[in-house]
Amino acid sequence: EIVLTQSPGTLSLSPGERATLSCRASQSVSSSYLAWYQQKPGQAPRLLIYGASSRATGIPDRFSGSGSGTDFTLTISRLEPEDFAVYYCQQYGSSPRSITFGQGTRLEIK
Amino acid sequence: QVQLVQSGAEVKKPGASVKVSCKASGYTFTGYYMHWVRQAPGQGLEWMGWINPNSGGTNYAQKFQGRVTMTRDTSISTAYMELSRLRSDDTAVYYCARDWMVRGLEDWGQGTLVTVSS
Numbered sequence: 001e002i003v004l005t006q007s008p009g010t011l012s013l014s015p016g017e018r019a020t021l022s023c024r025a026s027q028s029v030s031s032s033y034l035a036w037y038q039q040k041p042g043q044a045p046r047l048l049i050y051g052a053s054s055r056a057t058g059i060p061d062r063f064s065g066s067g068s069g070t071d072f073t074l075t076i077s078r079l080e081p082e083d084f085a086v087y088y089c090q091q092y093g094s095s096p097r098s099i100t101f102g103q104g105t106r107l108e109i110k
Numbered sequence: 111q112v113q114l115v116q117s118g119a120e121v122k123k124p125g126a127s128v129k130v131s132c133k134a135s136g137y138t139f140t141g142y143y144m145h146w147v148r149q150a151p152g153q154g155l156e157w158m159g160w161i162n163p164n165s166g167g168t169n170y171a172q173k174f175q176g177r178v179t180m181t182r183d184t185s186i187s188t189a190y191m192e193l194s195r196l197r198s199d200d201t202a203v204y205y206c207a208r209d210w211m212v213r214g215l216e217d218w219g220q221g222t223l224v225t226v227s228s
């Protein structure tokens with residue numbers, strides 16, 4: 001089973017700054033099957049990025065994803081107040097459509 | 111628009127079972143796999159498994175095999191997740207989520223809080 005490790009655990013930044021979140025897989029992952037989510041307190045997660053780099057419907061272009069193999073990155077170019085939340089990466093595994101999530105990165109206001 | 115509406119909060123005793131429903135609307139229910147994901151208080155997301163609403167086929171995470179059963183009723187576009195032999199560490203918010211063609215979980219229910227307490 002592939003393990004996804006996100007870093008850092010917590011990231012403290014100010015509005016307007018750039019955020020870089022990392023997701024590392026224990027084995028190579030197909031980029032087609034790597035997604036990122038945002039979750040705010042009391043809400044369900046929201047799909048941000050699919051296929052490692054494609055934005056989901058309605059996601060602002062300040063969010064971007066990149067990476068391949070075992071290393072993937074979510075970048076938020078200029079933080080808005082509403083971007084402070086927890087972010088999860090997710091991959092589809094070999095057991096048909098099985099899913100693994102990373103443990104999450106909390107993005108907090110500095 | 112796609113909507114997934116889940117049943118309300120439950121309080122159960124250890125050893126009991128719980129069945130959570132997820133009513134879908136706004137799309138062809140049988141066209142998309144439905145996953146179940148849970149989140150314990152203050153913790154991350156944990157995948158439980160999926161059901162193919164068209165065939166009824168399922169795939170459960172190994173951790174839950176033998177305790178979880180996912181079913182569906184296509185006549186009312188509703189998916190169900192039943193978890194048996196509940197323990198206190200099953201206390202969590204349970205989400206259903208629509209799989210967008212293996213691209214990601216595009217739509218989520220509002221979550222159902224299941225509390226297991228004696």
